[in-house]
Amino acid sequence: MEFGYWTSLIRLLLLCKAAQSAFIPDGVYYTDCHDRFFMIAVNLSFAGQEPYFEAVDETGVFPITEQYAAQCGYTAGILTVPGLVELRASYFSCHTTNHNDQIFTFNFNLIVTHNEERVSYALNKTCSPSLPWSPREVTCEVNYLEVSVKSDVFCPLALKPDIWNSYMQTVYDSATPGWQVVLVKEGKGMKPLNLSEARLYGYTFTVTENRLVARAAYGQPHSSRSEIDGISLEVLHAIMFSRQEWHVLLVDLVAPCTMYEAPYDGSGYMTWETPFTLYTGLHTTNFSFGLDGKLWEPDVARDMGYSVTSDGTVKVGVPYDADGAYRKSVVTEDLFDLYTCHFYMEQMATSDGGAETRTRTFRTLSSLIRRLLLTENRTVPHEEMFTVYLGNVPGDLELVAIQLNEEKFEAPFVNSSSYALDFTVMPNHTYGYTLTVPFDDPLVIKRFSAEHGAEVNELNIVYSVMIKPKRGPFSYHTTVTALRGIPPPQFDASCSESGITFKLDHEPSNVLWEFTVGSEPLTPELAAQQGYILSNNNQTLQLEVPLFTHGYKYENITLKGFLGTFETRVRNRQTSEVLSSSVKTCPFTAKEIIVCSKDGRMTIVADFSEVAAYEGAIVKTSLLDKYCGPIDADDSKALFSFPLNSCGTRVTFNKGSMTYQNAILYSINSSTPIGSFFVQCTYPLTALSQLFSKFAFDSETAGVGHLWRPLPSVFHRVHPDFSPQSPP
Numbered sequence: 001m002e003f004g005y006w007t008s009l010i011r012l013l014l015l016c017k018a019a020q021s022a023f024i025p026d027g028v029y030y031t032d033c034h035d036r037f038f039m040i041a042v043n044l045s046f047a048g049q050e051p052y053f054e055a056v057d058e059t060g061v062f063p064i065t066e067q068y069a070a071q072c073g074y075t076a077g078i079l080t081v082p083g084l085v086e087l088r089a090s091y092f093s094c095h096t097t098n099h100n101d102q103i104f105t106f107n108f109n110l111i112v113t114h115n116e117e118r119v120s121y122a123l124n125k126t127c128s129p130s131l132p133w134s135p136r137e138v139t140c141e142v143n144y145l146e147v148s149v150k151s152d153v154f155c156p157l158a159l160k161p162d163i164w165n166s167y168m169q170t171v172y173d174s175a176t177p178g179w180q181v182v183l184v185k186e187g188k189g190m191k192p193l194n195l196s197e198a199r200l201y202g203y204t205f206t207v208t209e210n211r212l213v214a215r216a217a218y219g220q221p222h223s224s225r226s227e228i229d230g231i232s233l234e235v236l237h238a239i240m241f242s243r244q245e246w247h248v249l250l251v252d253l254v255a256p257c258t259m260y261e262a263p264y265d266g267s268g269y270m271t272w273e274t275p276f277t278l279y280t281g282l283h284t285t286n287f288s289f290g291l292d293g294k295l296w297e298p299d300v301a302r303d304m305g306y307s308v309t310s311d312g313t314v315k316v317g318v319p320y321d322a323d324g325a326y327r328k329s330v331v332t333e334d335l336f337d338l339y340t341c342h343f344y345m346e347q348m349a350t351s352d353g354g355a356e357t358r359t360r361t362f363r364t365l366s367s368l369i370r371r372l373l374l375t376e377n378r379t380v381p382h383e384e385m386f387t388v389y390l391g392n393v394p395g396d397l398e399l400v401a402i403q404l405n406e407e408k409f410e411a412p413f414v415n416s417s418s419y420a421l422d423f424t425v426m427p428n429h430t431y432g433y434t435l436t437v438p439f440d441d442p443l444v445i446k447r448f449s450a451e452h453g454a455e456v457n458e459l460n461i462v463y464s465v466m467i468k469p470k471r472g473p474f475s476y477h478t479t480v481t482a483l484r485g486i487p488p489p490q491f492d493a494s495c496s497e498s499g500i501t502f503k504l505d506h507e508p509s510n511v512l513w514e515f516t517v518g519s520e521p522l523t524p525e526l527a528a529q530q531g532y533i534l535s536n537n538n539q540t541l542q543l544e545v546p547l548f549t550h551g552y553k554y555e556n557i558t559l560k561g562f563l564g565t566f567e568t569r570v571r572n573r574q575t576s577e578v579l580s581s582s583v584k585t586c587p588f589t590a591k592e593i594i595v596c597s598k599d600g601r602m603t604i605v606a607d608f609s610e611v612a613a614y615e616g617a618i619v620k621t622s623l624l625d626k627y628c629g630p631i632d633a634d635d636s637k638a639l640f641s642f643p644l645n646s647c648g649t650r651v652t653f654n655k656g657s658m659t660y661q662n663a664i665l666y667s668i669n670s671s672t673p674i675g676s677f678f679v680q681c682t683y684p685l686t687a688l689s690q691l692f693s694k695f696a697f698d699s700e701t702a703g704v705g706h707l708w709r710p711l712p713s714v715f716h717r718v719h720p721d722f723s724p725q726s727p728p
């Protein structure tokens with residue numbers, strides 16, 4: 001029974017004003033004749049959330065409120081199938097028209113609210129149950145117990161003879177011929193009441209054509225509790241009697257109902273347990289049970305997956321996935337599955353005399369088990385993003401928010417640069433959400449792990465789910481991390497007039513790297529040896545490389561200037577694998593330059609301004625081979641570029657090196673050269689291993705160039721047979 005049903009019903013009744021009557025559309029309600037009750041089900045999508053019923057007979061219209069329902073044989077507001085609200089009315093309910101206990105007609109109004117307006121539909125149902133009435137019938141409904149007895153049956157009395165005798169006295173003393181009742185609790189009877197008085201106490205007694213009926217809500221003051229085989233029962237016991245003209249009719253009405261409360265044992269079953277025999281002195285013949293008003297023999301139920309044991313007590317386990325069992329989510333401090341079913345049971349018993357007692361019990365069984373959501377780390381490191389799966393989310397839960405580290409995103413989820421959310425429905429009606437977040441997103445927490453030599457990316461996820469429509473939310477946390485290789489750093493390089501400066505900020509991850517110039521690790525020793533300026537404070541590593549120091553490459557040499565390129569490299573400290581390099585090219589101007597390339601070319605810019613100032617304007621320049629002139633020249637400079645094996649170059653071997661020498665001859669006033677600059681390129685022999693096997697010049701390193709001239713005061717005339725000289 002839904003508590004909400006009754007509170008909303010009371011509210012509606014308070015608002016009560018005359019409702020209009022209308023024709024009901026087809027297909028929005030169903031009626032059914034069961035063995036012992038009318039069943040009416042109304043589709044909630046038609047009836048709205050707050051429908052209610054009124055019973056109607058020739059004496060009036062009676063709203064079926066909670067208390068009235070229990071006293072008069074109605075059970076309303078049960079949500080058996082989701083989306084349907086059900087009303088059950090006993091065939092002996094107060095306002096049912098009864099023809100000879102054979103044909104029953106129930107007139108009722110269904111009241112729904114459409115667009116804030118209450119609409120009443122007058123409906124009726126007539127049933128003739130095919131199952132004959134047993135001499136004694138007990139119904140243990142969810143909200144009341146009811147017993148009916150054939151009025152000419154002689155049931156064994158459950159009272160001691162001496163108590164009994166005192167009632168006989170009362171009966172004979174009573175003046176009225178109408179029916180009277182005595183409510184009996186724990187063997188003691190209270191004073192006799194007529195039927196209208198009993199009604200005021202909350203008990204309904206009815207006399208039909210052939211039967212006497214008693215009914216009461218559970219927990220009435222005159223009901224008693226007892227126990228059989230450790231199972232609690234509530235017992236309604238009344239004696240009805242009537243003094244006819246010359247005899248007394250006296251009927252004992254006893255209705256025991258099992259009040260078993262299942263423990264939440266997480267066994268996978270919703271359980272029900274009842275004593276095998278509800279009446280002492282009777283023999284139970286058989287029992288059957290089912291869901292939603294259906295009854296099956298135990299063997300049939302077993303085949304359907306039910307567990308059934310009958311060993312002193314009858315114990316039935318309804319599997320969670322039984323047809324007619326429903327699940328819904330419940331959030332308390334944790335997330336639970338609440339399984340519910342509407343259980344129905346019949347127990348048959350006979351007395352020695354063969355009189356049958358049929359007991360039918362309705363119970364709502366439920367079981368609560370913790371729901372575990374599934375989170376799965378489906379991150380594939382090389383995809384550079386987190387992939388996290390949240391699964392096993394029941395269909396009645398809604399994901400309303402996702403918190404990713406410090407940032408919260410709320411539904412509706414729209415894919416963004418930060419995340420994408422994908423959604424799948426599993427065959428078992430659970431949902432799965434796949435969340436992807438790029439490692440690079442600013443909300444991902446990053447830190448360096450020296451242990452792994454890698455960057456740790458961390459994502460703390462809090463999923464907030466809510467039960468539809470709006471209950472919760474419940475939060476579900478998970479944390480995923482992924483290691484990610486750290487990209488090698490890049491130096492910041494800048495040009496100055498005198499060289500190139502490389503800078504690198506210190507990072508914890510820098511312990512992974514080794515910085516080199518060519519293949520030489522960049523150490524203070526190397527810097528000192530090569531004339532680099534290395535400074536290393538706690539924030540930055542700085543390397544200044546003056547022009548013409550070891551490691552430069554020169555290109556695009558013109559009279560005006562040239563390009564100088566320097567490269568630093570980052571190696572893996574462990575494997576020495578080169579991971580990146582920072583290459584910087586800067587434009588420079590210099591008065592003179594001599595470059596000895598690896599492919600065997602000497603390139604020179606020679607400056608004659610001093611010579612010209614001393615001796616007069618230069619008219620012509622050439623190399624030793626007078627046909628090798630400059631590529632370009634102006635008043636003071638000349639640019640030569642020639643292969644080492646040409647233009648009269650001479651070769652000398654020294655210790656461990658090979659030197660190529662030539663001279664730039666110049667003439668003043670006449671075409672005869674009057675002076676010279678000496679130029680030479682020296683290559684270490686170790687770099688020239690290819691020289692003798694290959695046709696073309698090929699050095700592993702650039703040569704060291706040198707250009708010099710005699711002091712102006714000792715300028716001398718050039719002899720035709722030039723002989724090499726050592727530089728000063």
Ligand SMILES: *[C@@H]1O[C@H](CO)[C@@H](O)[C@H](O)[C@H]1NC(C)=O
Pocket residue numbers: 043044045046081082083084
């Ligand atoms: C209730 O009515 C709606 C709309 O007519 C229908 O889709 C739904 O299936 C019905 N529900 C039940 C339980 O019959």
Ligand SMILES: *[C@@H]1O[C@H](CO)[C@@H](O)[C@H](O)[C@H]1NC(C)=O
Pocket residue numbers: 107123124125
């Ligand atoms: C019962 O309802 C039907 C329509 O469903 C109607 O024709 C009939 O008159 C009603 N009977 C009574 C007794 O109200």
Ligand SMILES: *[C@@H]1O[C@H](CO)[C@@H](O)[C@H](O)[C@H]1NC(C)=O
Pocket residue numbers: 178194195196197
């Ligand atoms: C029942 O008893 C009360 C008082 O005891 C009396 O007023 C009432 O008339 C009786 N009703 C019937 C139907 O006998």
Ligand SMILES: *[C@@H]1O[C@H](CO)[C@@H](O)[C@H](O)[C@H]1NC(C)=O
Pocket residue numbers: 285286287297348
């Ligand atoms: C159970 O008992 C009822 C009444 O005695 C009888 O009609 C029915 O056949 C019995 N069922 C079985 C399986 O014995």
Ligand SMILES: *[C@@H]1O[C@H](CO)[C@@H](O)[C@H](O)[C@H]1NC(C)=O
Pocket residue numbers: 374391392426427428430
């Ligand atoms: C539903 O199916 C999914 C995927 O097959 C599975 O992970 C999950 O545990 C299942 N949930 C239930 C309640 O059966």
Ligand SMILES: *[C@@H]1O[C@H](CO)[C@@H](O)[C@H](O)[C@H]1NC(C)=O
Pocket residue numbers: 413414415420421422423
């Ligand atoms: C979000 O991205 C996922 C995966 O890339 C995709 O399957 C889904 O359709 C996208 N959703 C929206 C609303 O664009």
Ligand SMILES: *[C@@H]1O[C@H](CO)[C@@H](O)[C@H](O)[C@H]1NC(C)=O
Pocket residue numbers: 377378379380381479480481482483
């Ligand atoms: C998640 O997956 C990644 C990639 O497979 C893995 O590196 C990481 O250790 C996993 N575990 C957690 C808890 O994030």
Ligand SMILES: *[C@@H]1O[C@H](CO)[C@@H](O)[C@H](O)[C@H]1NC(C)=O
Pocket residue numbers: 537538539
């Ligand atoms: C880093 O150097 C600066 C000055 O260059 C100094 O103020 C600071 O305290 C130093 N920090 C550490 C952690 O040594």
Ligand SMILES: *[C@@H]1O[C@H](CO)[C@@H](O)[C@H](O)[C@H]1NC(C)=O
Pocket residue numbers: 555556563
């Ligand atoms: C260097 O010269 C080459 C051709 O000789 C030219 O393609 C290149 O662009 C020049 N580089 C620069 C930086 O000027």
Ligand SMILES: *[C@@H]1O[C@H](CO)[C@@H](O)[C@H](O)[C@H]1NC(C)=O
Pocket residue numbers: 615616668669674
């Ligand atoms: C070149 O000619 C100028 C005058 O024309 C003369 O003064 C100078 O001495 C000459 N230089 C040489 C090296 O002959």
